[in-house]
Amino acid sequence: MSTILKIFVFPAALILICYGALTILGGHITPGGGFQGGAIIASAIIFCLIVYGLKESPIKLSHNFMASIESIGAIGYVLLGLAGLFTSGFFLYNLGVDLYHIIPPNIVNIFDYPDPTHAGIIPYLNFVVGLKVLVGLSAVVITFLESDKLLKKMESK
Amino acid sequence: MVYSGPLILGFIIGFLIGTRIKPSPESKLKFGASVYAVLAIVAIVMAYQIGPFPFYTDTPFASGFIAALAGIFVGKLTFGRG
Numbered sequence A: 001m002s003t004i005l006k007i008f009v010f011p012a013a014l015i016l017i018c019y020g021a022l023t024i025l026g027g028h029i030t031p032g033g034g035f036q037g038g039a040i041i042a043s044a045i046i047f048c049l050i051v052y053g054l055k056e057s058p059i060k061l062s063h064n065f066m067a068s069i070e071s072i073g074a075i076g077y078v079l080l081g082l083a084g085l086f087t088s089g090f091f092l093y094n095l096g097v098d099l100y101h102i103i104p105p106n107i108v109n110i111f112d113y114p115d116p117t118h119a120g121i122i123p124y125l126n127f128v129v130g131l132k133v134l135v136g137l138s139a140v141v142i143t144f145l146e147s148d149k150l151l152k153k154m155e156s157k
Numbered sequence B: 001m002v003y004s005g006p007l008i009l010g011f012i013i014g015f016l017i018g019t020r021i022k023p024s025p026e027s028k029l030k031f032g033a034s035v036y037a038v039l040a041i042v043a044i045v046m047a048y049q050i051g052p053f054p055f056y057t058d059t060p061f062a063s064g065f066i067a068a069l070a071g072i073f074v075g076k077l078t079f080g081r082g
Helices: A003-025 A034-056 A063-088 A105-111 A122-156 B004-018 B033-050 B063-078
Strands: none
Touching: A003 A034, A003 A122, A003 B004, A003 B033, A003 B063, A034 A122, A034 B004, A063 A122, A122 B004, B004 B063, B033 B063
8 A cells, every 4th residue: 555545544543443432432322332333443443454454554453352352242241131130130121220210229320321311231232332343343354364365375385 | 520431431442442553563654652642633623523422511522532542542552562
């Protein structure tokens, strides 16, 4: 890729990452959410991967990092669901809002999201989904880029 | 009163990505402190133009956006050096 692109893309990717984070954080009251924000952040990472290549990319996602973040996302979602199941009897019950008034107030306070909407567990669900999606979509492109190398190795043999 | 929810979650997202920003020895391009300084100015202007997203009234700028940027910088400075 050209030098102009290489100078421009990394700072632009960081701005995109901030914008993706903002999309995740506003997911409970505006259009967007975990998947959309995660996809925006993944697009920033993919932008870097395409322009700089896998070796020279300034944002390096290792296998272990991707595996851990993906697992944290999935486990976080399930744990939030199970917390609702064990305390109220409903899977993914919104413990921070408690519409049916069946949860003790101290548990409601723990899961309350500190902003004026008090959306309960929904922002946390958006957050864990965002983590899972940003890593998952980036992993697809990283796998494609690495598979190209593997194919070349196989052809040379 | 500043709402802590978007600040904390935005910081964590930025921090996670910031830890993965590492200098590449094979690349001829080096992104030094000046790039990050310009980036901070652009991001602050952008956050101010976005306004207190989403429908907040606590600050005149998008606090989650600035928190994510701060997270990127802190992640880069702590774990993203090598």
